[in-house]
């Protein structure tokens with residue numbers, strides 16, 4: 001069983017992306033009977049598209065779990081839906097800022113997550129980790145990656161199960177924002193974020 005887990009590099013005003021750290025810690029993990037392929041994607045619309053396509057073609061994963069930072073959210077968010085649209089509030093890391101542009105002309109308007117999102121949310125809550133189903137992954141590079149993974153799944157049959165999880169800031173990021181401009185923003189420690197992703201993988205493997 002092959003599981004692809006992707007995160008993202010920092011972007012915008014965020015100097016750290018927690019998902020990069022989650023990927024680092026998963027890369028050193030042995031989970032029973034599965035091989036985990038990890039990758040940190042650039043926050044660049046065109047490059048993320050190309051790199052994801054190459055990863056899927058090369059590894060043919062059974063499961064793909066894509067991770068991104070959702071600045072300001074308080075919980076682990078299991079995204080329900082990806083939309084066939086790019087409408088960027090801020091430019092990407094190579095200064096591209098698409099507005100109202102389709103991702104794939106031959107794709108559906110939207111795809112629903114193929115992860116067992118409600119089962120994962122329930123399991124995380126049982127473990128004391130705040131978690132919700134989210135009905136929007138935004139219209140930036142995270143939505144793009146979720147959409148393209150589901151488009152690939154619909155077109156080629158793999159990854160059979162794929163979806164997206166947004167994570168909150170890490171505590172150190174919030175301390176910095178509080179000290180620099182008094183913003184009071186929610187966060188979740190790295191160990192709980194890593195635990196949440198492992199639970200999501202295990203739950204997806206079982207169902």
Ligand code: PCA
Pocket residue numbers: 008011017019043067068069070137138139140141142143
């Ligand atoms: N979050 C952004 C892109 C990269 C990331 O970690 C998003 O929500 O689209």
